[in-house]
Amino acid sequence: MSCRIALTSLLLLASCPLVGLAQPDSDFYLVPKTVPEFWRAARFELRTGSYERAAERIKGLLALNPDEKTLFDLAENPPVGGESGVTQFLKLRNIPRWNVNDKLNGEAKENVEKLISQVTTAVNNELKSEVRINRFIKALVGEQEESAYAIKELRRSGKAVVPLLCSILSNKPDDETRNAIFQAIPQLGDDTIPGFVAYLSIAEQPDQVELISCFQKRGDFREMVSRVQSDPVPTLLYLWGNPNSAATVKNAALRGATLWTLKDPTLSAKPEMRTAVGQLTAVAKGFLEGKPNPGSPTGNDMGTPTYQVWMPEGKTVKEVALSKSATFEYYGLRYARWVLELEPDNAAAQEIFLSIAIEGQANRTGGTLPLSKTAPQLNSVLSTASYSLLTSLLEDAMRNKKTAITLAVVRTLGERAELRAGKSEEIRVDGEKTKFRPSVLVKALDYPDPRVKFAAADALLKIPGEPTHGRTDEIMKLLMATLAADPPAGAKQKALYADPDPVRGNGISTVLQQSGYQTEVVNTGRELMKRIQQSTDVDFVVIDRHIVDPMLTDLLPQLRADLTAKTLPLFVVASAEGITPVNKLTALARLATIVAFQDLPDAPYREWPRNEAELRELRLLNNQMVAAVLGRYEAQVKRMTTMVQQAGFTLDDQTRNRISYLTLQTIPFVTLDSFAQNLLLEERLDAIKLLPPGVSDELAGQKIAQIRPRIATDETPSKPETENILNLMRTTNEAESALLADRLPRMNATWDSFWSKETPRLPAIVGVRHPDIEMAVARKIRGYNRVHVLPAVFTPAGLSEELVQLIDPKAPMVSPEERRDQAATAMNWFRKMARGEVLGYRVMQAEAQIRHALNSDELALIAIDTIVRMPSKTGQQDLATIATSDTRPAPIRIAAAEGLIRSVQTYGKFVTPEQIDALVVIAKTTEDADVKAKLNSVIGVLKPDAKVTGGLLKTYTPDLSAAPMKEKGPDPKEDPKDPEKKEPDPKEKM
Template identity: 25%
Template structure:
């Protein structure tokens, strides 16, 4: 390529993107006049208009351009088709581009008569030029030209700019290895001229272990002036781990980006820097979405000694950046509790993300979970509160697991708002968190009652069934309408109780601890809508219960605007049609839940729930927890040999006639093995001792028959203990003594 053509091509590079946009923007009513083929006054054919018959790609392109310029687009189209069938390579396309310029390709693409071949030719030219512009050998040659003559340097910078962000990587690598001050200055100047495309690579370079690259990156980011760099300069500017030269460069860059006097960088301070980093980390923590797509990110690569681009899921990007900002904020004030909480929450979130929903957190030295254990229950309790406030389910689950291992009973009585974060987690709108909270409380082993004890049993019982019943509250000043909406929700599977005032509904929600959602009519009274929502969100017992507001369509926008600051609130249009209501609420409620539990996880939950229920039954904790609501599904679990023992132990701790009768059913049922019957018999004896004889005479007779038929010694002994608890009278005792035949060596 001649120097003249090279210079012309260079200046054309800057307009490629703009010209490509014009291709899409021009509409058909702006098609140039040559789209219409005027009839030649001389009735000349295409061959008559051309000096020679085109054959080579260059001749075909020339024919297409000439005929189109003469208003003969129809005559030009066969030559264009022939050119496209030739499947010309990138080198030929670039030669044609150099000769005719990008504007000629765009003009052809916008000629309706020449489409679609003309648009395909334009795309082919853009692809070829992009490959040419990003060729590594070409880029290396241009970087060499940066240290050449002023003309060579100017041309090199323009051409490098056309290649985009990828040129930053080889320039930074060259910068890191160069020992020549002049070369370093030329490379730094070139980076500053490349503008916004290299901002993200330079942000990654700010974390380079090479001090010179860090300094140049900070200086150049300040010169380019893109506000996207601000967040990434706070730590270099104020971290005590950064050298003074880096701090000065970063502060001057920040002053430029923030529009401040670079001679008064003292106006910037560590406190403000920490606050900005903390806010950024919180935003990234809040944008949790495990269904997000991949995105590209620039990072520093130690092996290659420069920046590289990676493609990773957006959620991982958010967590990576959030963890980085939280750590940088922590470096500025390591003893601040709020920053400690944020960093620990981000670390747990990252580990939870890496292993996925249905896998346990990694444990051991160097893991976030071990870090949580070492941080103590106070710090982890704050992490739990932060996780629930920001709707980050994975880190909430991780925090609850840690609290179960290191917490104490006092956690159930501490007050964050009105109740502890552990108790608040019982009503978090995700069943994984609810179950984690219930099991954590069981591990804390409270010795006196606490708010939410009934909710613990409800959660454990639901795990036994797999699903279980769901409850809701309706608050509506109109009694007929409240009953109608309660009926609608009942049809959808929610056991719904109506209340007439906001105050009454709030009281019910804070006392029941088993509510899936609260439905509010838009015009409720005593309290009004805004006050009711504010109070529900202010109390930790109800802060995480979803709220559904229903009313006419005309109020939808107004109410949604007024409640936008409250989380977990959704407006639906009032309807008596349960299908219509279901279609409106299900997407909202489903969006608050994590992926469905797998069969293995459900089995694990069932075993854990049954273990804790049996623990309550056998450890004198029935004064705190009422097990009666758990009775119904227990008998169904006995046939499972892995679950039978704990199911029977739990039945033995429920003070009802039906629980005693269920134990008798197991004893007399021949389906069950002797070892299972033995456990049932021992639990029945214990039950009679504790609560008295509650079964009828027919059932007692069945036990006596079972005793007579029992061949297994252990079962026979267990049944004997049952009969002994019946307090036999002297006559029965006498008969039994006389029938007894002791083993002896003498007659």
């Protein structure tokens, strides 16, 4: 009996060693009060399988808001028998379910994640603490066991030890500390290597020798050259070639470079590569070409992968997160700068440095603005560089299609008006003339990027004297197209879409507008080519695969051979036979937008106030506005209902709710809020009814802005429904064609608001794909640059992703603001040609474009000054039209009247009798005195009439009661008396 009891006792002790030895069970049933007690209690509940009680303990622990020191101690000093570190907390994620109640289970999981996050942060912060790291650095000089433990803890701190160790070495510690540090460095983690490599270039020379030795003692020293951050070879080359380096440093650096590359630089087959300058130049060029390996990204900044780069800072180093392009820029400039330190006049290093710097600046700013605005210091270097360096830089950039560099150098040559850059070089073979080699600016004129083309033309025009390049006609065509592309204020970038089917074209045009682009539609390939030639305002082209006249296989080579079109990104839509419809919801939304701008019999169209300012300008009474809003809403719903039924749809509850909801989206919120708040309630009810099943309860209490994007979309339509959607699209297309032109801007703005990024009113459109057709189209476009395939129905997000792949980030699409600036530049050149300041160009070629510029208030004054110097009959008539237009600003009307007088006196009278009569009428009614005076002067030149003069004289009645103006004497301050001149005698005055 006693033996059985003893055996049972031993078994119990063996099965419960932790509870028996650590703490009695009774302690776990006491109410915990501190963080460690809560954690011990939670661990006990976990061991016993009571997950609900464990979740309560974790919740109680978090309620105490423990500080980081407490959480660090909790991780590093666990209860007896527990494991240390963050792992014990990470294992909490393995619990499949904490509570049978879904809500409490979710709360428990959130608490677990919160605890893990707080503990992880506390441990990481403590391990990176300077106080802790310094404590273990000092312990390196202790006993062997103490030193080994210090190294172990420093390894745990990771790369955070690097700046402190470098700082201590820079301050020249005692020999014992210095030796201990160099003994520890080979034993630290591989994440410390990039920091010590960065420190190598600024360390004291004895320390440089020791660091090189430390690197070679590491077991992973061969792997150091695999990533740019840890590669010591460029630094070793610099130390080897630096004349200020001691012999010991040079020898150690050369041996190290040989060891890592397995090649002795002094034995290179190429003589220029036997020096540090040649070797470093090759390394820097590799970064310009993007060859080195930066390793795997360690994070992201606004969606851009980032890499950790160590760089010197004072007497130590720091770590910075950079994008891949910025990482290459940093190292490329660093190594090119070292070459220039060793050999300041090295042309190759100068070219590499400038190339990397310009491309880096373009990566940050988009490559559109001139360097004089974005990087004045870099622009100063480029502006003062030698001509040979600039031409070499430009030739290399054009050969390698580096647009940012090409554009910067072309602009610089233009600002310097370099005569040599525009002069063709005569090539002779065996003393006989063979041909002319085009100048660098003429080559730039053929560069595919539109910005470079325009900059090259601008630069060639700045070169004084008669042009000798033989490209005057081409430059004139470029200036004319640029001036014709002058966009109005508020214009967007433009997409040109070609499709022989107007209904399908309207659907694709809709998606392009949702993507934020102004869209223009043509029906044939011939119209597409003609439109591209008219002006340079097209940013990219979309073509349906069914394009005709010519067909796709013949149109693609034409587009890529054309000087203007070959630079444009091109998309081919892989549409199915017939028309691929959009979903029903999108078709209804388009219909609602069109109906909102129609004149309906029950309620004529009117512009609703969109903001408080327009609301205050209303002249109608409140009850009249209420009736107008409600009446218009009912009329739009009625019209939509009729058109939907005519298309073949059954008018079910969902369709009715959609019609009501979409109609309300076309009326501005400020109008509804002021005059029809009951319709705002109706909008909310409609939106909730349109939510997918199961979502309405979740969003019932949310704001309307959160409900709108969750409205249910449509599945793939059936064949009968597809036919109905196509019928509706055709009807909508016909209605849109009949809209008045002045309503289109507001209609497009309303349509864009449905998919606004900030406050979307509908869910995003879902794309429709036909894989077999897409593969067939892909085979047709193979071999053509910057051409992609789009699905039959694509989404704005998908289009944006494709554009990112087609467009160089250093040379983005030309913005409307840039186009306006280019148009102004083109107009200025035409004025100089008309004045005779620029020779060799026939300005009359641009007569139509200059006349078109008269319509722009920004360009009108320059255009007027140009047109008056040209024998243009229609131009003179345009001046008369502007002078009599009461919608143009007074300064422009005055300039037009003055120009009209000059044109008539120079070239004769071309204005029509109707225009002369209009001048007489407008001159009488114009209130602006300056405009009236100029118009009368024009009348005197065009139609002097003695009877008219007599009639005017008879009506002239001066104001005789007005006092005469006193003649103002000279200002004594402006006309000081002569100090030497004596005051006259009073008698002389009399």
